[in-house]
Amino acid sequence: MSDKILLDQGSGGLASHRLVADVFFKHLGNPILNRMDDAALLNASGPLAVSTDSFTVDPIFFPGGDIGALAVHGTVNDVAMLGARPLYLTCGFIIEEGFAVADLERIVASMGQAARKAKVRIVAGDTKVVPRGTADKIFINTTGIGQVLANPAPSGHRAKPGDAVIISGTLGDHGLTVLSHRQGLSFEAPVQSDCASLNHLTLKLIEALPKVHVLRDPTRGGLATSLNEIAQQSSVGIVLDEPAIPVSDVVRAGCDILGLDPLYLANEGKLICVLPQKYAQQALTIMRRDPLGRQARVIGSVVADRPGKVVLRTGMGGHRMLGMLEGEQLPRIC
Amino acid sequence: MTSSDPLRDPARCKELLAQIEESVKGSTLRFMEVCGTHTVALFRSGVHSLLPKSVVHLTGPGCPVCVTHESEVAAYLELAGKEGVIIATFGDLMRVPGPGGASLKKAHAEGARVEVVYSPFDALAIARDNPGDKVVFLGIGFETTTPTVAATVRIARQEGLKNFLVMPFHKLVPPALDALLSDPDMAVEGFMLPGHVSAIIGMEPYRPLAERYRIPAVVAGFEPVDLLQAILLMAEMKRQGKPKVINNYKRVVADEGNPKARAIVAEVYKPVDALWRGIGTIPLSGLGFTDAYRAYDAFEVLGVELKASKPLPGCRCGEVLKGIMRPDECPLFGKACTPAQPVGPCMVSTEGSCAAYFKYQIDLNSDR
Numbered sequence: 001m002s003d004k005i006l007l008d009q010g011s012g013g014l015a016s017h018r019l020v021a022d023v024f025f026k027h028l029g030n031p032i033l034n035r036m037d038d039a040a041l042l043n044a045s046g047p048l049a050v051s052t053d054s055f056t057v058d059p060i061f062f063p064g065g066d067i068g069a070l071a072v073h074g075t076v077n078d079v080a081m082l083g084a085r086p087l088y089l090t091c092g093f094i095i096e097e098g099f100a101v102a103d104l105e106r107i108v109a110s111m112g113q114a115a116r117k118a119k120v121r122i123v124a125g126d127t128k129v130v131p132r133g134t135a136d137k138i139f140i141n142t143t144g145i146g147q148v149l150a151n152p153a154p155s156g157h158r159a160k161p162g163d164a165v166i167i168s169g170t171l172g173d174h175g176l177t178v179l180s181h182r183q184g185l186s187f188e189a190p191v192q193s194d195c196a197s198l199n200h201l202t203l204k205l206i207e208a209l210p211k212v213h214v215l216r217d218p219t220r221g222g223l224a225t226s227l228n229e230i231a232q233q234s235s236v237g238i239v240l241d242e243p244a245i246p247v248s249d250v251v252r253a254g255c256d257i258l259g260l261d262p263l264y265l266a267n268e269g270k271l272i273c274v275l276p277q278k279y280a281q282q283a284l285t286i287m288r289r290d291p292l293g294r295q296a297r298v299i300g301s302v303v304a305d306r307p308g309k310v311v312l313r314t315g316m317g318g319h320r321m322l323g324m325l326e327g328e329q330l331p332r333i334c
Numbered sequence: 335m336t337s338s339d340p341l342r343d344p345a346r347c348k349e350l351l352a353q354i355e356e357s358v359k360g361s362t363l364r365f366m367e368v369c370g371t372h373t374v375a376l377f378r379s380g381v382h383s384l385l386p387k388s389v390v391h392l393t394g395p396g397c398p399v400c401v402t403h404e405s406e407v408a409a410y411l412e413l414a415g416k417e418g419v420i421i422a423t424f425g426d427l428m429r430v431p432g433p434g435g436a437s438l439k440k441a442h443a444e445g446a447r448v449e450v451v452y453s454p455f456d457a458l459a460i461a462r463d464n465p466g467d468k469v470v471f472l473g474i475g476f477e478t479t480t481p482t483v484a485a486t487v488r489i490a491r492q493e494g495l496k497n498f499l500v501m502p503f504h505k506l507v508p509p510a511l512d513a514l515l516s517d518p519d520m521a522v523e524g525f526m527l528p529g530h531v532s533a534i535i536g537m538e539p540y541r542p543l544a545e546r547y548r549i550p551a552v553v554a555g556f557e558p559v560d561l562l563q564a565i566l567l568m569a570e571m572k573r574q575g576k577p578k579v580i581n582n583y584k585r586v587v588a589d590e591g592n593p594k595a596r597a598i599v600a601e602v603y604k605p606v607d608a609l610w611r612g613i614g615t616i617p618l619s620g621l622g623f624t625d626a627y628r629a630y631d632a633f634e635v636l637g638v639e640l641k642a643s644k645p646l647p648g649c650r651c652g653e654v655l656k657g658i659m660r661p662d663e664c665p666l667f668g669k670a671c672t673p674a675q676p677v678g679p680c681m682v683s684t685e686g687s688c689a690a691y692f693k694y695q696i697d698l699n700s701d702r
Binding site: 258259311312313314315316317318319320321323325326 | 342344347348377378379380381382383384452558672673674684692693694695696
């Protein structure tokens with residue numbers, strides 16, 4: 001096999017088959033995928049959660065992960081946030097002609113590893129190769145299917161005044177890692193992406209605490225955006241206690257230099273849990289026992305005032321709005 | 335977000351707030367900050383929400399994007415999309431609206447080559463990688479940003495790099511303060527002076543504030559305690575009728591500033607008259623290339639000129655920048671002009687006064 005991906009390998013012919021066998025089956029293979037029928041035959045009953053996401057991250061390799069691991073974690077987490085046990089994933093690859101086969105294999109191996117860790121199976125896939133210049137290296141789409149276990153399922157519409165808002169750990173790690181390793185940026189902070197599948201943690205939460213109202217992973221747009229969405233969906237206000245919000249020193253310093261706000265940076269291994277105040281301590285205990293929730297904290301509460309808005313109580317006791325961003329965060333000038 | 339830092343200590347802040355309240359008793363004071371980082375810090379820390387109602391803190395021309403004149407915006411937009419030109423810019427400028435709703439973001443979507451950089455050195459690297467193109471760096475910013483740009487131009491000359499150009503839109507703070515204070519509409523009673531700019535220029539350029547205009551001024555840092563101390567110092571000077579210029583940010587700002595940085599700037603640039611949005615021409619408030627560095631002037635090399643351009647219709651950014659109008663007093667604020675559809679630049683930049691107001695202010699109908 002050539003050490004670069006060729007257009008032939010997306011043709012559906014022999015070259016495609018070799019690529020599928022040598023790379024995809026090798027790392028992702030399982031009895032359902034290996035049957036190679038036009039569609040995967042699955043058994044499921046009861047309510048299902050389905051989510052799809054496309055991954056175009058640049059750079060494709062970054063400290064703490066890569067586009068492959070992210071494509072698994074991201075979709076697993078979206079399914080898990082509905083109080084579901086993620087079972088199956090499908091994946092579609094769009095690869096730029098000339099992409100290094102070694103890099104593809106590294107990405108697919110990383111997907112396999114992430115899927116095994118999350119205990120999900122990749123049951124269907126597709127590969128397209130497009131001419132050089134018509135896609136940036138590699139794009140991956142994954143769709144996840146999971147069985148909903150919580151009844152009623154957690155939802156952004158269910159936050160109630162009096163609920164506590166919990167975050168499972170430090171914020172902004174993934175966003176700053178990716179931004180600071182993007183080409184052309186002469187700033188490299190010693191930060192690492194937090195990307196991880198949260199489904200084992202969410203399962204523990206919903207099994208022990210059927211009263212969980214909302215689970216959400218604050219990915220693009222960060223904590224601030226996710227909480228605004230919840231406040232709007234549930235028509236409630238959310239008041240946050242700024243000093244309680246965990247941000248690592250490295251992320252804070254990096255954000256200061258670049259003029260970014262960690263509360264708007266993406267996370268890929270964190271979850272927001274909203275539930276009645278009286279269960280907050282129990283939720284914290286469960287989260288802190290899990291490696292992905294060691295730094296879990298209560299960061300605020302849901303109120304009836306100012307529906308649809310998120311207000312931040314600052315360290316010195318002042319208040320300010322924590323709104324949604326218009327577009328992407330732009331680094332400031334001075 | 336720990337508050338073990340004494341500069342963020344809530345108890346100390348409370349104490350300072352009480353002292354400010356005591357000091358301003360019975361009087362109404364209008365202070366102004368002239369630094370975008372202060373604008374954001376005053377909101378983000380919650381200082382605005384805690385100040386007594388009688389202390390009004392206005393936002394002056396401290397955001398480099400906001401003061402960039404519409405003619406300057408039109409000039410760089412004219413270059414974007416030209417064959418063989420790559421625009422390199424700080425991200426803030428991407429969304430700034432120009433004539434007919436144009437912006438760099440739109441130009442980029444239409445195929446113009448626009449690169450967002452975090453430092454002029456990144457722009458230099460783009461120039462090295464694209465020897466067949468002219469890379470035009472948009473040199474906006476105050477005294478803080480200029481030394482790095484000047485140093486980059488110097489490196490370009492040392493390397494004999496001929497395709498790196500700068501549009502010098504740099505602005506100088508002291509002439510702007512002078513212009514504000516000479517404006518009869520202005521009613522500011524104290525200036526919170528920028529921390530980073532002062533670290534470069536030192537204290538000397540501010541002397542006329544106290545001596546000529548009899549206005550208290552304090553160089554301040556960016557932590558909550560820094561901000562409150564500066565406000566208290568201004569209030570106290572006002573109460574005692576003894577205006578002075580105080581350096582309250584000594585941990586960063588030396589009284590003599592940074593002569594080395596100034597020397598680099600003086601080698602590459604010379605003061606020239608400059609256009610400020612909403613204010614107009616302020617004598618010697620900008621920088622142009624010295625003769626030795628003319629080959630790096632995008633205006634000269636590419637034959638671009640600043641043309642008279644109409645102000646954006648309905649936009650009152652000028653009055654906001656002069657502190658005559660609060661952002662939410664502008665009839666367009668939050669209605670026709672939002673971060674999604676900015677009419678003027680003050681709504682675009684993260685440090686713009688209108689954008690900060692829109693983003694952080696809790697009750698837009700309150701008195702502050």
